[in-house]
Amino acid sequence: MGKYHDLAEKIIANVGGKENINSVTHCITRLRFKLKDEGKANEDVLKNMDGVVTIMKSGGQFQVVIGNHVPLVYADVLEVAGITGEATEEDTEKGNIFNRLIDLISGCFQPFLGALTACGMLKGFNALFLYLKLYEAGSGTDLFLTAAGDCIFYFMPVAIGLTAARKFKVADFTGIAIGMAMVYPTIQASALGTGKPIMTLFANTILESPVFIKVFGLPIIANNYTSSVVPVILVIWFASIIQKLAKRIIPEMVQTFLVPMFTILISVFFGFLIIGPIITFLTNILGSGFTALYEFSPILMSVTVGFFWQVLVIFGLHWSLIPLAMINLSTLGFDTILAASFSASFAQTAVVLAMFFKLKDKKLKELAIPAVISGIFGVTEPAIYGLTLPKKKPFVISMIGAAIGGLITGLLGAKSFIMGGLGAFGFVNHIDTASNDISSMVTQFIAVGVAMVFSFVATMLFWKDDEVTEETEVQNEMGVRKEVVTSPVQGNMMPLETAKDQAFAQGALGKGVVIHPTVGEVVAPFDGTVMTMFPTKHAIGLISDNGLELLIHIGLDTVQLDGKYFDAHVEQGAKVKRGDKLVSFDIKAIEEAGFSVETPVIVTNSADYLDIIETDHKEGISSSDELLTVLV
Structure with missing residues (x-):
C-alpha cells in the first residue's frame, strides 16, 4: 500500500x-x-x-x-x-481506422525507442567495422556485436508483446509470454522447414502452403515471427478479449494463474492457427502479384516495389519478395526486385534528416540523428517507428522518394548481383563480378541521390511540425520540460511586485514581470494563438502551442483611452510565430495623456506549472531576449 x-x-x-x-x-x-x-x-x-x-x-x-x-x-x-x-x-479514439492503426503501431514503439535506436546504431557500426576488416565475420567480436545490436530487432514480438499488452489492458507478463511464444525457435518456419511436410494445403494454387505440424489435430501453417510487428499486436488484441472472458468465468480465488494460463494458451494457438496462415497467404499473393507485374512492366514493378517497400516491412510482408529475388539470383545471375527497393532506406533517412531541422519536440530531435546514422547503414526501424510513421506525412514522402528511386533503377535497368550488405554497404551488391560492370552501381548512386534530395526537400517544404506532442508528458516516470518565453516588449525589466497595479503586484493574476517599454511595439513571445484581443487594444491574451497562457497588459488604466494611440496588427484567433508584431502603441502620446506605460507580462495559468523563473532583472531587454523560463 x-x-x-x-x-x-x-x-x-x-x-x-x-x-x-x-x-x-x-x-x-x-x-x-x-x-x-x-x-x-x-x-x-x-x-x-x-x-x-x-x-x-x-x-x-x-x-x-x-x-x-x-x-x-x-x-x-x-x-x-x-x-x-x-x-x-x-x-x-479519433480518426479513421488507418490513422488509428498507425497511432497504435507507433504507440507500441514509443516506450523502447531509445533502446531500438541504440541497437540500430550498434548494427550499423558492426557492419562498418566488418567492412573496414577490423575483425573477421564470425569472430567473437562480430558475434558479440551482432547479438547486442540485433537482439531487439530479432525479438521484436517480445518487446511489442509488453507495450501492446499495456495498450489493450492485458497483464504485462502475459503479453511478454505471448511474444516469447511467437518467437520460440523450434516453431519458426525456418526451423520446421528443414523437415519433410506432413501435408500440403491448397496444392498447385497461389495459396499452396506446406504443413509440418498439427496441434490438437489441426494443421498449422508455419511462419517466421521474429522481427515482425503486426502479428503480435493482433494476437495481443485477441488476448485482451480472452482475458476479459476468463475473468468473468474463472473463480476469483484461482484467477491469478488460470486467467493468464488460458489467455496465453488460447491466444498463442489463435496466432499460429489464424495469423500465420493469413500472413502466408498474403505473402504468396503478393509474390505472385509482383511476378505478374514484372512480366507486364519491369519499370512499373520497380516503382511499385520502391513505393510500398517500407509498408511491406512494417507488416512483415516483404518476405514475399525475398524468395523471388533469391530465385532470380540463382537462375538469372541477377535480380531487379532488390535493386528497386534499394532507395527506400535512403529516402527514409533523408526525411528524418529534414525532420531534425523542423522538429519542436526536444526528445524526438534527440532521436533523429541516431536514426539517421542507423539509416545510413540500412537499419530504418528507429526512423520509421519513432519519427516518420507517427507523423504520417513524412512517411508518405519517403514512400514517394523511394518510388522515384525505383523508377530510375527501372528505367536504367539496374540489377543486384548478390544479397550482401545493407545501406551504404549495399552499393557493391550491384557490381557484376563476372564482367566487372559497375553500371548498375552507378545507377544506384544516381537513384539514391535523387530519392534523398527529393525526400529532404519535400519534407522541408511540405511538412510542418504543428502537433503538440505527448512526448513532453510522462506516464510512469518523473521528468521536467521547460518552455521559454522571450520578451514581448523592448525596455527595462523589473520584478512583478514593483507594479503600480496591486492586482498584478500581489500575483493575483499569476506570476510574471513588469517591463517599462522603450519601444512602442509588442511582439509574440512564442508560437501560439491570440486568445483575446481586447477591443481597446491595450491588452492581449495569448496561448502557446504547448498551452501556456500569457497576458500582456500595456499601461496602467489605459483602458480609459478606448484604443486611442494603439494599433492592433492581428485579430483574435490568429496563429502567430515568435517575433510576429502584435500591437503598436505611442509611448509619448500615452504618457502625455497622463498614463503610465508599464507593461505587466503575466502567466495567467501559473498554477499549472512547477515553477516560473524570471531572467535576471536588467535594463535594455530586447524582444529577442529570454524573459521567463516555465518549468512544466
Whole structure:
C-alpha cells in the first residue's frame, strides 16, 4: 500500500468510480483522466479535497491537479483502480481506422525507442567495422556485436508483446509470454522447414502452403515471427478479449494463474492457427502479384516495389519478395526486385534528416540523428517507428522518394548481383563480378541521390511540425520540460511586485514581470494563438502551442483611452510565430495623456506549472531576449 493510497481511493470514488475510468495518465503536476461520463465526477468535493490543488477540464481530459508528487499518487491510483493507465477504448479514439492503426503501431514503439535506436546504431557500426576488416565475420567480436545490436530487432514480438499488452489492458507478463511464444525457435518456419511436410494445403494454387505440424489435430501453417510487428499486436488484441472472458468465468480465488494460463494458451494457438496462415497467404499473393507485374512492366514493378517497400516491412510482408529475388539470383545471375527497393532506406533517412531541422519536440530531435546514422547503414526501424510513421506525412514522402528511386533503377535497368550488405554497404551488391560492370552501381548512386534530395526537400517544404506532442508528458516516470518565453516588449525589466497595479503586484493574476517599454511595439513571445484581443487594444491574451497562457497588459488604466494611440496588427484567433508584431502603441502620446506605460507580462495559468523563473532583472531587454523560463 502506497503513501497516497487513501487519497487515491477518494479521487477514484469522486471521478465516478473505477468503472467510469477509460484511462488515466499523468504529467508533472496532474492526473489526467479520460472518463466515460464526466457528469458522474463530483467536482466540488475534489476541489476541496486535501491533497488536490484544483480541477481542470481540457482536451477531453478530466484533470486533477496534485503537484510534483503526482507520480506517487498516480501509482496508488493504478493500484486501487486495478488499471494500467493506458487508453484503449475505441470510443476514446479519433480518426479513421488507418490513422488509428498507425497511432497504435507507433504507440507500441514509443516506450523502447531509445533502446531500438541504440541497437540500430550498434548494427550499423558492426557492419562498418566488418567492412573496414577490423575483425573477421564470425569472430567473437562480430558475434558479440551482432547479438547486442540485433537482439531487439530479432525479438521484436517480445518487446511489442509488453507495450501492446499495456495498450489493450492485458497483464504485462502475459503479453511478454505471448511474444516469447511467437518467437520460440523450434516453431519458426525456418526451423520446421528443414523437415519433410506432413501435408500440403491448397496444392498447385497461389495459396499452396506446406504443413509440418498439427496441434490438437489441426494443421498449422508455419511462419517466421521474429522481427515482425503486426502479428503480435493482433494476437495481443485477441488476448485482451480472452482475458476479459476468463475473468468473468474463472473463480476469483484461482484467477491469478488460470486467467493468464488460458489467455496465453488460447491466444498463442489463435496466432499460429489464424495469423500465420493469413500472413502466408498474403505473402504468396503478393509474390505472385509482383511476378505478374514484372512480366507486364519491369519499370512499373520497380516503382511499385520502391513505393510500398517500407509498408511491406512494417507488416512483415516483404518476405514475399525475398524468395523471388533469391530465385532470380540463382537462375538469372541477377535480380531487379532488390535493386528497386534499394532507395527506400535512403529516402527514409533523408526525411528524418529534414525532420531534425523542423522538429519542436526536444526528445524526438534527440532521436533523429541516431536514426539517421542507423539509416545510413540500412537499419530504418528507429526512423520509421519513432519519427516518420507517427507523423504520417513524412512517411508518405519517403514512400514517394523511394518510388522515384525505383523508377530510375527501372528505367536504367539496374540489377543486384548478390544479397550482401545493407545501406551504404549495399552499393557493391550491384557490381557484376563476372564482367566487372559497375553500371548498375552507378545507377544506384544516381537513384539514391535523387530519392534523398527529393525526400529532404519535400519534407522541408511540405511538412510542418504543428502537433503538440505527448512526448513532453510522462506516464510512469518523473521528468521536467521547460518552455521559454522571450520578451514581448523592448525596455527595462523589473520584478512583478514593483507594479503600480496591486492586482498584478500581489500575483493575483499569476506570476510574471513588469517591463517599462522603450519601444512602442509588442511582439509574440512564442508560437501560439491570440486568445483575446481586447477591443481597446491595450491588452492581449495569448496561448502557446504547448498551452501556456500569457497576458500582456500595456499601461496602467489605459483602458480609459478606448484604443486611442494603439494599433492592433492581428485579430483574435490568429496563429502567430515568435517575433510576429502584435500591437503598436505611442509611448509619448500615452504618457502625455497622463498614463503610465508599464507593461505587466503575466502567466495567467501559473498554477499549472512547477515553477516560473524570471531572467535576471536588467535594463535594455530586447524582444529577442529570454524573459521567463516555465518549468512544466
